[in-house]
Amino acid sequence: MTRTAGDRPASSTAQTPSGEVLEFVKGHGTENDFVLVDDRAGVLDLSPDDVRRLTDRRAGVGADGVIRLAPSEDLPEGRAVLAEDPSAQWFMDYRNGDGSIAEMCGNGVRVFAAFAEHLGLADLSRAPFSLGTRAGVRRVSRAADGWYAVDMGPWSFADGGQTISDGFDAEVTVRGWDVARPAANLDLGNPHTVVALADESELSSLDLTVAPTVDPTPPHGTNVEVVVPLGESEVDGHLVGRVRMRVHERGVGETRSCGTGACAAALAVRGWAGEGAPDVWLVDVPGGQVRVTALADGHVELAGPAELVFSGALRRP
C-alpha cells in the first residue's frame, strides 16, 4: 500500500510486525459513504484490491468508495488543475467500491471538504475551498443554510449542449421491465443516463440489484438515475422543482445517493420541462435531500450535507 517517496514527511500508514496499518475516517453525504484516507505525504499506492478490501461491508470498513486526499502536484491531473487554480493544492483521488477510478463524485467533494476542515486544511467559515479532481477544479463554500455548496463546473447533454433537442438519446431497461424506456445521457464530468417514471410506487419497487442495460451502451459505462418528477412550487418567491430519484452507480451498484446523479436528474427533468422551468431543484434520494441549481454561467451547483462519523485503523493482511 505504501510507496517510497524519498524524504517526504511521515504518512498516515505505519509498518507493524504483522503488516501495514492504514488510518482512515469514515464519512458520508446523504448516506453515499466513503472511506477517507489522509495521504498529504503522497506515499500511498492504493491498488484496486486495497479499495475492494476497504469498502467490503463485511470484511472491511464498508463504503461505496474510497477517497484519498493527496497533493495535487503528485498526479498529472492534479498538475493540470494547479495550472488552472494554484490554490487547489489538495486532490480528491476517488475510487469506486469495485476498485475502478471515477472522474468525479459530487457527494464525495462535499465530504472531502469536511475532511479537509477536520485536518485543518480548509476553513469554510472564512473562505471557499478549491480542490483538484479528475474533472477539474471544484470550489466548495458554506451555503446560508449551513450545507456545503459545490460549483460542479460545466455540464452538458451528450450532444454538448444545455438544451435537449430530441429529448432522448438512449433507452434504458431495468430488470423486470418488458420494454425499454427513453432516456437522456448527460456529462457531469462523469457519465449519467436519466430515465423518468410517472409513478412513485413503481420507483420504490424497482429492482436495481443488477445494472440496468443502456442502449447504445456508453463507451465507458454510465451511472443510471431513475427519476419521478414531483412538480414545481414557489418557495420564498422562487420557483423550485422537485424530483425523486434512485440510482445504480457504475462501479458500485445501487447507492443511497449520488451527487453528480442528482445534478443529472434535475438537469434532465428541467430540460424535458422546456423553457420557463426552474433553475433550482430539490432532489430526494433514499439517503436524504440535495439541492441542484443551474447557474447562469453554464455551471451547476450541488448543495447538501457532509458528515464525518468515525475514524479507525485497519491492518493490511
Ligand SMILES: N[C@@H](CCC[C@H](N)C(=O)O)C(=O)O
Ligand atoms: N456517488 C458519486 C459518483 C461516484 C462515481 C460514479 N460511480 C462513477 O463511476 O462515475 C457522486 O456523488 O457523484
